Amino acid sequence: DQQVKQNSPSLSVQEGRISILNCDYTNSMFDYFLWYKKYPAEGPTFLISISSIKDKNEDGRFTVFLNKSAKHLSLHIVPSQPGDSAVYFCAATTRGSQGNLIFGKGTKLSVKP
Amino acid sequence: NAGVTQTPKFRILKIGQSMTLQCTQDMNHNYMYWYRQDPGMGLKLIYYSVGAGITDKGEVPNGYNVSRSTTEDFPLRLELAAPSQTSVYFCASSRTWGGSTGELFFGEGSRLTVL
Numbered sequence: 001d002q003q004v005k006q007n008s009p010s011l012s013v014q015e016g017r018i019s020i021l022n023c024d025y026t027n028s029m030f031d032y033f034l035w036y037k038k039y040p041a042e043g044p045t046f047l048i049s050i051s052s053i054k055d056k057n058e059d060g061r062f063t064v065f066l067n068k069s070a071k072h073l074s075l076h077i078v079p080s081q082p083g084d085s086a087v088y089f090c091a092a093t094t095r096g097s098q099g100n101l102i103f104g105k106g107t108k109l110s111v112k113p
Numbered sequence: 114n115a116g117v118t119q120t121p122k123f124r125i126l127k128i129g130q131s132m133t134l135q136c137t138q139d140m141n142h143n144y145m146y147w148y149r150q151d152p153g154m155g156l157k158l159i160y161y162s163v164g165a166g167i168t169d170k171g172e173v174p175n176g177y178n179v180s181r182s183t184t185e186d187f188p189l190r191l192e193l194a195a196p197s198q199t200s201v202y203f204c205a206s207s208r209t210w211g212g213s214t215g216e217l218f219f220g221e222g223s224r225l226t227v228l
Binding site: 004009041042043044045046049089091100101102103104105106 | 117153154155156157158161171172203205216217218219220221222
C-alpha cells in the first residue's frame with residue numbers, strides 16, 4: 001500500500017508560469033517531508049524540505065506547502081524555467097523514530113519555452 | 114568532488130548469475146544506502162549502513178547482500194539474479210541519518226537487466 005502518492009505522472013507548463021506538483025500521504029506519523037529532483041541518467045538531488053511543525057518553506061523559486069489535516073503537500077515553482085524539466089519525487093519520513101525515507105512514484109515536469 | 118560513484122552504469126545478467134554493484138563515496142559520510150527504482154515507481158530501500166561494519170535491511174532486502182568494511186565503500190551483491198531484479202539501483206550517502214534531514218547524496222545509478 002502506497003504511503004506517499006503522487007497521482008499526476010506528468011505535468012506540462014509554459015516557461016515563466018507557475019508549476020504546482022502535488023503529493024498526498026496516508027501515514028499520520030510522518031513528520032518530515034522532502035522533494036527531490038531527478039534528471040535523466042542522474043541520481044536524485046535534494047531540493048527542499050519541510051517539517052510538520054511548519055506549513056510553508058521557501059527557497060528561492062521553490063516553495064513547499066504542507067496541509068497536515070488534508071495529509072497533502074505541494075511544491076510550487078515560480079517562475080518555471082526549461083531547466084526545471086525533470087522528475088520530481090516527494091518523500092516522507094518519521095524523524096522521531098529514525099524512519100526510512102518513503103518515496104512517491106514521481107511526477108515528470110516539462111517546462112516549454 | 115566525485116561525491117558518490119557507482120559502477121557499472123549498465124549491466125545485463127543471465128538468470129542465476131551473480132554480480133556486485135560497487136559504490137564508493139569521498140565525503141566521509143557514515144550513512145550509506147542502496148535503493149532500487151522500478152519503472153514508474155518510487156525508490157525503495159534495499160539495505161543501509163550506519164557505519165563501517167554495521168548494516169541492516171531495508172524494505173526490499175531479499176536476493177541481496179551488502180558489506181561495509183570501510184567508511185568509503187558499500188558494495189551490493191546480487192546472488193542468483195532473477196528477472197524481478199531488473200531495475201535501476203542507486204547508492205546514496207549522508208552525513209546524518211537520512212530520515213532525520215532527508216539530504217541524501219545519490220550516485221548516478223546502475224541499470225541492471227536480468228534476462
